[in-house]
Amino acid sequence: MAERGAFSSFHSFLIVLLFLNSVLAVTHGHQDKQVYIVYMGSLPSRADYTPMSHHMNILQEVARESSIEGRLVRSYKRSFNGFVARLTESERERVADMEGVVSVFPNKKLKLQTSASWDFMGLKEGKGTKRNPLVESDTIIGVFDGGIWPESESFSDKGFGPPPKKWKGICAGGKNFTCNNKLIGARHYSPGDARDSTGHGTHTASIAAGNAVANTSFFGIGNGTVRGAVPASRIAAYRVCAGECRDDAILSAFDDAIADGVDIITISIGDINVYPFEKDPIAIGAFHAMSKGILTVNAAGNTGPDTASITSLAPWMLTVAASTANREFVSKVVLGDGKTLVGKSVNGFDLKGKKFPLVYGKSAALSLSQAKCAEDCTPECLDASLVKGKILVCNRFLPYVAYTKRAVAAIFKDGSDWAQINGLPVSGLQNDDFESVLSYFKSEK
Template sequence: MGKRVVFSCLIALFLNSVSGVTNDPQDQQAYVVYMGSLPSSEDYSPMSIHMNIIQEVTGKSSIEDRLVRSYKRSFNGFVARLTESERERVAKMEGVVSVFPNKKLKLQTTTSWDFMGLKEGKRTKRNPAVESDIIIGVIDNGITPESESFSDKGFGPPPKKWKGVCSGGNNFTCNNKLIGARYYTGIGARGYRGHGTHTASTAAGNAVEDISFFGLGNGTVRGGVPASRIAAYNVCLDLCTSADILSGFDDAIADGVDIINISIGSETAWLYRDDPIAIGAFHAMAKGILTVNGAGNSGPKAGTVQAVAPWILSVAASTTNRGFVTKVVLRDGKTLVGKSVNTFDLKGKKYPLVYGKSAGSSTCEEESAKQCGKGCLDQSLVKGKIVLCRQPEDFNVDEVQYKGAVAVILMSPKDDCALVSPLPLSVLSQDDFDSLVSYINSTKSPKATILKTEEVFNQTAPKVVSFSSRGPNIIALDLLKPDITAPGVEILAAYTLNDSPSESKRDIRRVKYSVLSGTSMSGPHAAGVAAYVKSFYPKWSPSMIQSSIMTTAWPMNGPGTDFASTEFAYGAGHIDPIAALNPGLVYESNEADHLAFLCGLGAPAKFLKYLSGGNFSCTEESKTEPRNLNYPSMSAKLEGSSSSFTVSFERTVTNVGTPNSVYNSNVVLNNGSKLSVKVSPSVLSFKTVSEKRSFTVTVSGSNLDPKLPSSANLIWSDGTHNVRSPIVIYTDGAY
């Protein structure tokens, strides 16, 4: 979401610590421990067995730095970091079939699309002829036309429906892949920042082999629909104006795009009538175009989600199973594991450590010195050292580099994503940072080094990151937002040679592909999935595509015990491209339905009149209660703290599966939920495809937790399809 993408990552980094290891980490390597088939016993816990083995051979109870991955679904085994002697002991253990090095084979993807199940080549069902007719409009800050991700090798001419132009300015050329470009900022359509190039290639970039970020994430970079076309609309310089955004929508709709991705937003939601993205997206919806927008980067605070219109697919950001960690090794051998994307090699050399508090100038306040505030550090105390800074929200790493620091260690209380920095950097948890400060204070000559970043298997994925904006929807209280979550952390995609990967002026590196994190990265993943679905169902409406994505999502782990890990973080769940092709049933809503929703929400009559082109009049008969919009999720806010309640939701589903099908309803309560949910009718029968059936969901309960939403899932199943909708009830005290 603009410059806040990098900044959000800076204030929301992954923290992991290791109190110490028996052996030098340099002597360890990853080994695969194969243990054959899974035992049939229900009491057998693979993860516990794997951890016990590692604990036994290492003699340590804390082995989070050792266990890389557990195999526990189809066969039995694990990957662990072991010394040679430890490997020999494991190999002799009962139940161990073999132990062999974790060899580096040639990778075939840079992980996010594979993580979602959208594999390369024949492993994924494709409709290439139609996919080549799909046009994704990217409203962003420009694009790099020379990128190999946008080469038109093998492409035919643009689709006949294309009505756009290539108006990119000087030294800008379109082709049969990048078929159109426009700009509204006076500098052309070229991306002088890499954001727009990154989002476009994530959604629809070509497959480009052997790509990495200085060796990290090596593999094939590709978009979700590599055969589709791209049209770029540059609406931003450092910031993006409402006028330019609406211009981008105006042109994109008229040009004939099929999907719009816009990774732009504000700090919080605006009224629909004041929101240029909501307005532009409404008109796109009316023309059959789905708009995909990131949820925002203002999390984990509640009520911060900014893409809140029902005609927009609002996307949260979550992790994939690949993560980046950067270790800090102290002079005494203790290792702390932090987060960053550090490509600099200090070659193991230990440098003196200094805390910003001790390196502040005489005119600087202590708190500002702790945070390495601007103009606060004494160069003579910093030069040639690794500086520790308690990170403020406006931390500028250039300031530390300017004063001659060799590297930086930051503190962040969050555990999400890795930052690209212009010098060696690692971000630690508060506990690890405090222990490092204690080490400095208690050691005569404290030294450390920062290692190059390593790739690790992220066992907790997918997990919504803390910077991703959370609901509730403050504009429409009974509409659950965000809708879905998708990969948005440490995404490798195309970039620009006009800027450094850290966006620092002191960073002289230039790369064609870089790593970024933010809901700006999750949005184009969802846009790619939407285009993928549309390539099989070209006549499906935006709401049908949106519904197919939401009702087939992976259930997330949760809801959790805190507000930030509930449905207000991830909506219907994690996006599943393959399942979205076969939803079975969809919830449809059109322009008239959304106007009735706005009418029920109390939107001004004048706004509705002009929004509809004079074709809608808000009356009692035309009004729809917001919670009864035919939406794939169901949500209601209860007024006050009533001890008992009853709310109902009216919905209609359309059969897009098979004729002569029967769907039975099943309600699954989430952990601790006290809801009572009844569905009437509880069985839906369809004789034909495109047939519609209506039903009512009645939810009742009492004495709900005032601080957490109560939730359940309604699942319609015909034995093949499982059409899942979240149901969320919350009160005034839930955020």
């Protein structure tokens, strides 16, 4: 009887152990799967070759499962060979060892990069610049970015004839998205549409090929005529960024754009890291574009001008960047004694000459023990009742604090050489000028 009880307990233990192992195996297998890009080089020239079938066969071979549903994410089959799939680490290793596979790498996230540029470079509009309208109108620029706003005046087709006959693309921009004889094509690689939700894609497209639009400004700042390098050229927009810019979407855009018949590809996207060319989606796509006579222009990045800060290194691409600019946005501070200090900010606000009292963050501290952090205008250290209706002076550049504490404007110590947009009047001052403000504030107390 005791033996039967012991056997029953042991049998139950085995069942529980097997159940736990199976649960752990399933859980581990699920967690292990990551999205990888399998790059296989150029498409075979055989007439009987079917990329999708080949990709599915590879997955079935390495997965060793009866069903591979949901494993295949994308297939590249128009301009080069490859696919995107969910694989475990061991499956990735087996795929990487297969004949015909060049590289297997994770599906990474890249970042968007970025105007009087053309005049500054000497490419001015007018009689002194020779142009060939027929050639320019026959040029199609593929823009890989965060989409485009088709209703913008920069993309009006007034005066344009039909698209070039070489164009093989489509207008698949989504609901209520209309192409025209200027913006001749659109695609998107995530749910939604090809519309630009941040302005970045519309900006880069207009820099490359936007029409000349007069009286353009940002709330009255930087007023003038905005235009692209080649206003007579056509645009095809490929939305590869929707919140994030994934490797697989970028490769899909290259796969389509090359087959669609673009002449130039511009892509203001990159990474902060450098990867081998065979694991770099932009280098891979640009290589196949180059083999078809298509130039890829890639932004150098936003991390300069430090040494070794450029990540777009493939020799078959044109990497571009600006090392200087011919204007700056300034925001003046006029003290009560008449002294004027010049700071930086994209400031579209007008205080109409009205004077407001200054308050230094330290003087608006909630308590004496918080005076030090109040110098930096740390939100939890400031007394909003002492800030409201005044110009807040802070050691750190934290405009949102001034806004939330109901200040009318803000002055910050800011040694950078660039300006940014804020929700209220702001001026970022260099150290010496900032100290002048503090001296004035103390003298007036």
